[in-house]
Amino acid sequence: MANAIVVGSGIGGLGVAIRLAAKGYQVDVFEASDRLGGKLNELRMEGFRFDAGPSLFTLPGSVDELFALCGEDPRQHFHYQKLEVVCQYFYDDGTRLSAFQAPERFAAELERALGEPRANVLKFLRHSQELFELTSELFIFSSVHKLSSFMSKNALKAGMHFGKIDAFKTMDEANRKFFSKPKTVQLFNRYATYNGSNPFKAPGTLNVIPHLEHNVGGFFPRGGMYDITRVLVALAERQGVRFHASTPVRQIRTQGQRVAGVRLDDRFVPADLVVSDVDIVPTYQMLEGHSLPQQFLKQERSTSALIFYWGVNRQFPELELHNILFSNNYEREFEALFDDKKLYHDPTVYIFISAKLVPADAPEGCENWFTMINVPENVGQDWDSIIRNARLYILRKIKKALGVDLTGHIVAEDILDPRLIEKRTSSYHGSLYGPSSNSKFSAFNRHANFKSDLAGMYFTGGSVHPGGGIPLCLSSAKIVASLVDPPGRQG
DSSP: OOEEEEEOOSHHHHHHHHHHHHHTOEEEEEOSSSSSSTTSOEEEETTEEEEOSOOOBOOTHHHHHHHHHTTOOGGGTOOEEEOSEEEEEEOTTSOEEEEESSHHHHHHHHHHHHOOOHHHHHHHHHHHHHHHHHHHHHHTSSOTTSGGGGGSHHHHHHHHTGGGGOTTSBHHHHHHHHOSSHHHHHHHHGGGGGGTOOTTTSBGGGGGHHHIIIIIIOEEETTOTHHHHHHHHHHHHHTTOEEETTOOOOEEEEETTEEEEEEOSSOEEEOSEEEEOSOHHHHHHHBTTOOOOHHHHTSOBOOEEEEEEEEESSOOTTOOSEEEEOOSOHHHHHHIIIIIOSOOSSOOEEEEOGGGTOGGGSOTTOEEEEEEEEEOOOSSOOHHHHHHHHHHHHHHHHHHHHSOOGGGGEEEEEEEOHHHHHHHHOOGGGOSSSBOOOSTTHHHHSBOSBOTTSBTEEEOSTTBTTOSSHHHHHHHHHHHHHHSOOTTOOO
16 A cells, blocks of 8 residues: 655644545654644643634534545534624724624624724625635635646636735725724734734735635534544544654655655654645755755744633633734734734733633633734744733733733633744744735745655645645645545656
8 A cells, every 4th residue: 555644743734644545545644742733732721621722713614524535424523613703802992892703793793883884894795705706716725836727717717807806905905995994994904813914914815814704604613623633633543544643753755856755763664655744944954855945934924922821710701702802003013023023012812712612621610711912933032021021911901901800810821932832833933824924925925735846745734835724724735635646646
């Protein structure tokens, strides 16, 4: 049987392992950490359970599809619910609103809370859907590094309507044309952070993202986000995939113009093909005889994250599963993140409380707060000082928004910063999504899912095409599988 090796067990690695196994390969997944799942992991402490990484689940069909591919009914193994309120928003002046998933309710809420005409909101969401329909097949679900992708009907359609995709406007510029209220613009600018980018530089094409939440829907797995890792690992194992945790790959070996396998600490493992689910920079550091082209090393990196996992000994009924406490000066916050590589003194705070839907994640009467702010990539800043200041800034902002000093209610704490993100997940500079999307050409500037001058070498995950986030990483896995010949037909 032909064999394939997957380096890394993040969501992209799990997806590609399942797809290659279904294609007939014997698949081995080597994971440097003692836990499978990459960033999509969990943390348990003092009676609290936290989803450690990604917290928003969109396009659940991308997970269901893997079960169907293996001839299984996803509802026998994986359950999730649609969210009525996608997010609760808090502005610095005390304004609050609920972002209902349903477009009509969402539009009515923005009109009530912000004075934004509902017609503007509905028009924008129709535009967001049109963006998705024009661009997704080409830029999300196909390889933009294959000429054949541009010969399809989807590419022709996108080309004919190129002016509609706002590639030459920033997200902020595009949003200001749709909305009359600055608070509405800020709300929709936030979607640039879904891939670690700056709405004042990233192209308006990223306005495709709200479509996924408000036209399709935001979802949540029954047992929390880590359920996705758990069920996919189990599915992979039923397909014969072998997982090797605490087994770092030291080198990806080559022979001539073809990949040969991987070197571990104690042995060499040959392979017909290798797929890296590791950030593209450390992948090339492992790749024998090949260097990463300078164009990729010079790319601006996405933001990282500073996360406080707080066990809180009381409940807050005014909070939802997902909550945002906005900065008072969004543009200055992004200038600090990308231009100054510093922490802004009034950061936007994201609070995710899975216990709202999974009560067992916290002791009775308590909540598990995943409290996150965007921070710059790690370029050697004094992170200990940044963490101390950030904690004060966040607690101050929470007190202003909720009228409660949370300090005395925190009974358990853990912290994840860019240094640990880099160490634990091999994310270059702690960047969550690889390169930023702060360029109109960012979709083309990501590394391809294959290496044209090295047969059998492929790439998946958030640092390569089409980008970061669960749906895009699973899409990268699907693209890789589409490029791989069935066993016995390798070139």
